[in-house]
Amino acid sequence: xxxxxxxxxxxxxxxxxxxxxxxxxxxxxxxxxxxxxxxxxxxxxxxxxxxxxxxxxxxxxxxxxxxxxxxxxxxxxxxxxxxxxxxxxxxxxxxxxxxxxxxxxxxxxxxxxxxxxxxxxxxxxxxx
Amino acid sequence: xxxxxxxxxxxxxxxxxxxxxxxxxxxxxxxxxxxxxxxxxxxxxxxxxxxxxxxxxxxxxxxxxxxxxxxxxxxxxxxxxxxxxxxxxxxxxxxxxxxxxxxxxxxxxxxxxxxxxxxxxxxxxxxxxxxxxxxxxxxxxxx
Numbered sequence: 001x002x003x004x005x006x007x008x009x010x011x012x013x014x015x016x017x018x019x020x021x022x023x024x025x026x027x028x029x030x031x032x033x034x035x036x037x038x039x040x041x042x043x044x045x046x047x048x049x050x051x052x053x054x055x056x057x058x059x060x061x062x063x064x065x066x067x068x069x070x071x072x073x074x075x076x077x078x079x080x081x082x083x084x085x086x087x088x089x090x091x092x093x094x095x096x097x098x099x100x101x102x103x104x105x106x107x108x109x110x111x112x113x114x115x116x117x118x119x120x121x122x123x124x125x126x127x128x
Numbered sequence: 129x130x131x132x133x134x135x136x137x138x139x140x141x142x143x144x145x146x147x148x149x150x151x152x153x154x155x156x157x158x159x160x161x162x163x164x165x166x167x168x169x170x171x172x173x174x175x176x177x178x179x180x181x182x183x184x185x186x187x188x189x190x191x192x193x194x195x196x197x198x199x200x201x202x203x204x205x206x207x208x209x210x211x212x213x214x215x216x217x218x219x220x221x222x223x224x225x226x227x228x229x230x231x232x233x234x235x236x237x238x239x240x241x242x243x244x245x246x247x248x249x250x251x252x253x254x255x256x257x258x259x260x261x262x263x264x265x266x267x268x269x270x271x
Contacts, residue, residue: 020150023179024143053150055175056239084168091246092239 001025001051003032012111013041018050021058030061037065042074043111047104054085062098075099075114077107134203141182141196141215146175149200153211160204162269169247170209170267174200176240177213177263185217185261207269216260222253 001019008014013036021029036044044065048054066076077099080086086102089095101107137152139145150171157167178198186196201212225241245251248265255261 020147022143022146022175023182024146053171055172055179056243057179059239084165087168088172088243091243 001028003029005032005036007036007039007041011041011115012043012045012108013039014045014047016047016050020053021048021051022053022055023057026055026058026061029058033061033065037068042069042072043115044069044074044076045104045107045111046076046078048078048080048082048085049104051080051085052082054088056092059088059092059094063094066098073118075111077101077111079104079107132204134201137200137202139178139198139200141186141198143179143182146178149178150175152200152202156202156204157209157267160209160269161207162209162267166267166270170211170265173244173247173265173267174211174213176244177265180240180263181213181215181217181261184220185215187218208266210264210266212262212264214260214262219255219257219259219261221257222255225253 001017001021004016006014006016015029015032015036017029019025033044046062062076062078069076078089078101080089080100081102086095086100089098089100094100099107099110101110135152135156137149139149153171153174154167157170162170178200181198185198196217197215199212199214201214203210203212241253244263244265247267249268250264250266252264253261254264
């Protein structure tokens with residue numbers, strides 16, 4: 001498994017993962033997510049387009065991260081178009097919770113919409 | 129395929145061997161006539177059963193054999209593959225396992241056994257405190 005992380009426009013982190021995500025490899029993915037969260041980034045796009053296999057350990061990490069960014073007023077979306085990986089999201093009932101989209105542009109648009117809604121609902125002064 | 133002797137795979141109780149187990153599932157599943165989708169399901173189910181063993185079977189370290197291992201037995205028949213995942217760890221009381229196959233678990237935990245139930249045609253869990261655990265799964269080819 002390989003993970004590449006890049007930050008875009010100081011608000012969105014894109015984690016592109018390839019390979020197999022299981023109990024052996026998922027901790028590395030967790031470390032990359034933790035590093036992103038430690039930087040204070042609250043909007044995360046996880047691109048699983050090149051992931052061939054996923055199990056409950058990786059799902060648990062994604063669910064935990066989604067909760068974390070939501071608590072910070074951010075959001076997480078997942079890009080996935082492989083049938084066998086989508087099936088795991090479907091069966092576990094996590095597709096909606098994790099904002100799973102089949103196209104990267106779709107998930108990017110979703111996060112941008114959520115962010116715009118969050119900004120608009122905040123106090124205009126942005127202060128306390 | 130006539131019924132043959134099962135194939136046995138003994139691995140260390142270590143997650144780095146999960147990918148090896150999935151490779152064997154794919155190879156034997158193909159021989160049993162399972163489809164690619166069936167094999168994908170079974171790869172997740174068997175991997176989850178092994179992960180549960182790694183996480184729980186020898187968790188307290190007491191009485192753990194050195195080295196701790198997992199035995200996986202593959203019994204292929206035409207159109208069907210039965211797989212047993214067995215350990216000699218601390219075991220548990222199956223009546224207290226908080227997972228029912230028709231009920232999605234809490235997202236905080238218990239996903240593994242739920243996925244096993246959902247992705248196979250039959251599952252049997254044999255365990256008792258102090259007596260190890262055996263998970264028996266069967267997957268039949270989609271028609």
